[in-house]
Amino acid sequence: MWTVADEELSDWLAERRAATEELLRSTVDGSGEVLLDTVAGHLIAAGGKRMRPALALLAARFGPEPDGRRVLEAAALVELVHVASLYHDDVLDNADRRRGAPSANARWGDRLAVLGGDYLVAKAAILGAGLGPQAQRAQAETLARLVRGQVSEAAGPAPGQDPEQHYLAVVSDKTAALFGLAAHLGALAAGATPAATAALTRYAEQLGIAFQLADDVLDIAADRAASGKPDGADLRQGLRTLPVLRALRGTGERGPRARLRRAVMAGVVAGATGSRGVHRAALTLLRRSPGLSEGRAEAERYAARATADLGVLPEGPARAALAALADTVVGQVGTASTRAA
Incomplete structure (x- = not known):
């Protein structure tokens, strides 16, 4: 497990991660539809490494305002998009487990799982709106890359394309893009x-x-x-x-x-x-x-x-x-x- 050696930074990161967790939970609650709150909050409640929010928070340390509310919103945003992608991936893969719990599609069916993922993307977009046009554009471009990567993976290499280069391009879009967004938004929100x-x-x-x-x-x-x-x-x-x-x-x-x-x-x-x-x-x-x-x-x-x-x-x-x-x-x-x- 990754640990932060500096005690002051470790304490700061723990406090900010806890605040991000609270924001995540409050963001997905209160839709007015109990079933939607339950489905959308399912994987949030299941936990996870939360590596992408941690990247956003650490990137914020290179700006003059690492303690601002906008940094928390950036950290929560990237985790919402990540969890939404897991809902959609599990439907496409017909997966029955995720993060040690039944997947959303296994519990509520494909339709509600997809809608739950869509809802998380929408809530992430609301958070992004408060971060300004540059952040919104970066978020939209990342969403486009996530979809492109998923389609490219399903389609496979084009005729004559090197399979290894195709796979690395898929990884760049499906995984690396969201890591990059996390650091980008964290730094941007802190004024780096x-x-x-x-x-x-x-x-x-x-x-x-x-x-x-x-x-x-x-x-x-x-x-x-x-x-x-x-x-x-x-x-x-x-x-x-x-x-x-x-x-x-x-x-x-x-x-x-x-x-x-x-x-x-x-x-x-x-x-x-x-x-x-x-x-x-x-x-x-x-x-x-x-x-x-x-x-x-x-x-x-x-x-x-x-x-x-x-x-x-x-x-x-x-x-x-x-x-x-x-x-x-x-x-x-x-x-x-x-x-x-």
């Missing part, structure tokens, strides 16, 4: 300079890619207890994540890569039909493949890029905390990869 805001946004986007690549590795390397989700959940859905793409490189019909390719395809089918033995065999081969170590190396590379983007910011506890966050994101991958090997 344009140069600092741009650097923080770049940092957060690179961090978002590292975070997703690390999650890709954990999906293969970690067991259910460590990852909080079923082993090989991405494989069950047929997702060709970066570690899988690296493991399957090559077009030969014979040899280890060809055997792995056949096992992975069988594992995807088995995951969908419930044949655990075949799915487990595919996971075992993936864990022994070079894709795992190469995926980890890519996560580390993006984390290093993120840390490098912090170099133009003034030194201090906030910058150190952001650097430590990048280290934590890739650190958990090293532990899981070693255990899998």
